[in-house]
Amino acid sequence: MRAEIINPFISATIEVLKSMAYTDSIPGKPFLKNDYSATGDVTSIVGITGEPDATFSITFDSESILCIVSKMFGETLTELTQEVADATGEIVNMISGKARREMDKKGIHYDGAIPTIITGQGHEIKHISEGPVIAIPFQAEKGSFTMEICFKS
Amino acid sequence: MRAEIINPFISATIEVLKSMAYTDSIPGKPFLKNDYSATGDVTSIVGITGEPDATFSITFDSESILCIVSKMFGETLTELTQEVADATGEIVNMISGKARREMDKKGIHYDGAIPTIITGQGHEIKHISEGPVIAIPFQAEKGSFTMEICFKS
Numbered sequence: 001m002r003a004e005i006i007n008p009f010i011s012a013t014i015e016v017l018k019s020m021a022y023t024d025s026i027p028g029k030p031f032l033k034n035d036y037s038a039t040g041d042v043t044s045i046v047g048i049t050g051e052p053d054a055t056f057s058i059t060f061d062s063e064s065i066l067c068i069v070s071k072m073f074g075e076t077l078t079e080l081t082q083e084v085a086d087a088t089g090e091i092v093n094m095i096s097g098k099a100r101r102e103m104d105k106k107g108i109h110y111d112g113a114i115p116t117i118i119t120g121q122g123h124e125i126k127h128i129s130e131g132p133v134i135a136i137p138f139q140a141e142k143g144s145f146t147m148e149i150c151f152k153s
Numbered sequence: 154m155r156a157e158i159i160n161p162f163i164s165a166t167i168e169v170l171k172s173m174a175y176t177d178s179i180p181g182k183p184f185l186k187n188d189y190s191a192t193g194d195v196t197s198i199v200g201i202t203g204e205p206d207a208t209f210s211i212t213f214d215s216e217s218i219l220c221i222v223s224k225m226f227g228e229t230l231t232e233l234t235q236e237v238a239d240a241t242g243e244i245v246n247m248i249s250g251k252a253r254r255e256m257d258k259k260g261i262h263y264d265g266a267i268p269t270i271i272t273g274q275g276h277e278i279k280h281i282s283e284g285p286v287i288a289i290p291f292q293a294e295k296g297s298f299t300m301e302i303c304f305k306s
Contacts, residue, residue, distance in 0.1 A: 047200010
């Protein structure tokens, strides 16, 4: 299950959301499913290359990301604006950076590509690989989000 | 404008669509815009790491991708099914591989992460970087698509 890669991303998510947005998030049980597609309203994707190459994404429903970014900015946001998309990119970039620094300390080196944000009601995300996709559902203070890490086979 | 990186991706796109899907595609003038978001119905994203780290994406409208995948499969497809999403991933993976092999011949080395496919009517793509986003609009036999390459500043 590649816990040495998955766990730093789970911890970094919890810590970054706590420190940036004063938000608690509770990870559910990771599951492995090759034909799984996450569906949500805002997604951030970061390609990471190392051994093996992978891709890391988080797909938020509107409720969860609006609550997170509202807390981050200290004002109530009710729409998925460009500002919310940018903040999502910033959050996921910080998570990716933090997780990669943690792995580095253990001798696992990953480089990170540029994060991309996708917005659009009910879009679907699928990673194209014959390798495993590990999905971790998270419960946020409001709504939920799904982290996925997909590995090259 | 980083022509040594952009041009191999443009050539690879034209060649892969021609050889895999017997489809002509005509690139328009590349443009540089930091606050640009591509909007479309099917997007494939591949993170690539090298000097500098980057992300490569192609965003198709329904018309263009349905025509391309119909020609690839030799049957008329009218809906954005999972099969179409998978084929899009395969096409973009081949483009990324081909472009990276061409760059390698010139001593420019890039690693590629796992491609991700996003489906959802009218979703919007934004790359989160202070570096430049170079967008290249393409005219397909039917419809259009936009290639984007975003670089870390």
